[in-house]
Amino acid sequence: MSADSPVYHLEDRPGPLASLLAAFQHVLASFVGIIAPSLIVGGALGLEQYLPYLLSMALFVSGVATWIQSQRLGPLGSGLLSIQGTSFSFVAALIAAGQAARTDGASDEAVIATLIGVCAMGSFIEIALGGMLHRLKRIITPTVTGVVVTLIGLSLVKVGVTDMAGGVGAEDFGSLANLGLAALVIVVVLACQMSRHPWLRIGSVFYGLVIVVVLACQMSRHPWLRIGSVFYGLVIGCVAAVFTGHFNAELESLRWFALPQPLRFGIGFDWAAFVPVAFIFLVTAIETVGDLTGTARASGEPISGPVHQRRLRGGVLADGVNSLLAALFNTFPNTTFSQNTGVVQLTGVASRHVGRYVAAILLMLGLVPALGSVLQYIPRPVLGAATTLMFGLIAVSGIRILSDQAMTRKTIMTIAVSLGMGLGVQLVPEALSGLPDTARQIFASPITTGGLSAILCTLLLPGGAPAPEEAHQPQAGVTPRRSS
Structure with missing residues (x-):
């Protein structure tokens, strides 16, 4: 596997x-x-x-x-x-x-x-x-x-x-305690993910309370470690938050x-x-x-x-x-x-x-x-650490979809324009300040702006021309010469 x-x-x-x-x-x-x-x-x-x-x-x-x-x-x-x-x-x-x-x-x-x-x-x-x-x-x-x-x-x-x-509005925003809790969750999730014990990955947030047992079994091939990897990280983060005074539930x-x-x-x-x-x-x-x-x-x-x-x-x-x-x-x-x-x-x-x-x-x-x-x-730092990893993996999934496409000039320019426009409106939202309120609200979303840019490029750009580096690739059936 x-x-x-x-x-x-x-x-x-x-x-x-x-x-x-x-x-x-x-x-x-x-x-x-x-x-x-x-x-x-x-x-x-x-x-x-x-x-x-x-x-x-x-x-x-x-x-x-x-x-x-x-x-x-x-x-x-x-x-x-x-x-x-x-x-x-x-x-x-x-x-x-x-x-x-x-x-x-x-x-x-x-x-x-x-x-x-x-x-x-x-x-x-x-x-x-x-x-x-x-x-x-x-x-x-x-x-x-x-x-x-x-x-x-x-x-x-x-x-x-x-x-x-x-979290937004937190009095201790960016404190070492918050960042430490987040780092602990990330370390636990990564430890579970890199382990050969599959159940660590399946339940990675759940087994924080028994992490000593889990780590002792790290090199096992049992699937439970992979299944619970996110859960372990969250539980350990919550336990740590209790001891540091960051878990304040009002029930x-x-x-x-x-x-x-x-x-x-x-x-x-x-x-x-x-x-x-x-x-x-x-x-x-x-x-x-x-x-x-x-x-x-x-x-x-x-x-x-x-x-x-x-x-x-x-x-x-x-x-x-x-x-x-x-x-x-x-x-x-x-x-x-x-x-x-x-x-x-x-x-x-x-x-x-x-x-x-x-x-x-x-x-x-x-x-x-x-x-x-x-x-x-x-606690926000605990949940944020787990979700940040997940969001990064979503971006990786998109990159892998793009990497499967033939990199024609049209594809490259479509990706460049759409990613540039999408990330641009997120990083510099003031760039849309001259638009009417409704238009600004619509195009302030990087997904909206980037997605529409990709559609327009797909429909309007002439297609099919190979990218410059593709022109130097060997033709099918021709074995490239290897340097000694």
Whole structure:
């Protein structure tokens, strides 16, 4: 078994313990991402009194959507171990829409109803794209998806490193204590990954409490060490945080049950708010193609051909349907989570059957908010260290997709322009200050700008010319002369 090959492949069925361990790591990797958009939007629009319910529904819908995406329901779903969660891409557009509704005198309930209506209508755009994805091969090429996957990973690294330093607004941001906790997690994960004991990789965050036993078995070939590698790192980091005073959980006043209420706030609509949201649904479909391609590669599955195309169509279609489902249950659009591709690669567990366990855990967290509240107290440096590694692996996955392409002049220039533009707007956001507010919000995303740049280059640049260095490669059947 090579270092990159999965411990459990797509159709393998791990035992309950291995499945729970792998599933819990996926939940840890995605939990903050699932609840963060609702926290940000609700906080910005003054919806604090409804936040507990919005967070519960975000987790509940993510559980249902993950089951659909990973298990495949008819034409819906990719059939890959792909986790669904609330999309970050819509945050700026939803805040702008909510603030506009506030200006018009809308109540809290009316604001939420407008956001839900706009998202519900926009979801039909992605549903339509899922049905015609096979006709967009000229636009969504491996080069485009490779660029998008790379930008997804690189754009998320800042989030991970910020958490490593303590999180936004932390009084001890960048302190040696925070960086030390993060370093400890990284060391544990790397030790598990470099070990020949596969169970270290599968459960790398879980076995921190018994790390002495684990390290004694490092050279073993037992798969448990690889499966738990991320989990070990997180547990050890949390234990260290307890002793250093960085783990401060406040468990009073926890809510123990939340009942889903479809369209609890009603449904509204606003054309001005719909236009940017509709465009973001188009971009989200491209992101989903990139996410699913990265997950397929990490799972040892093909990333081209009819099987992959069927998975992409089902995945994008499920994205749209799940976003419609999210609107029905009073939360924001869903999408595939790129960070979970990193979990698949780190743990070596690619079995889609683990998705059932992930879905069950997310459903439980949604229905029992108290359980989810406990996970919120994992120290930021601990979680940030693990996610930074995952985000880096996503970027590597994108780079590997790009490296598989024939490096024609068109391919090279497409990659150069799209990566340059995508990273440029992230590193120098002031460069967009001259644009209208809506355009600035749209193009401030490196994924949006880089992905659209890649599509435009793919459509407009003349293709096929080999890169200069390719012209010097030996022709097929000709053995190059070796120097002595």
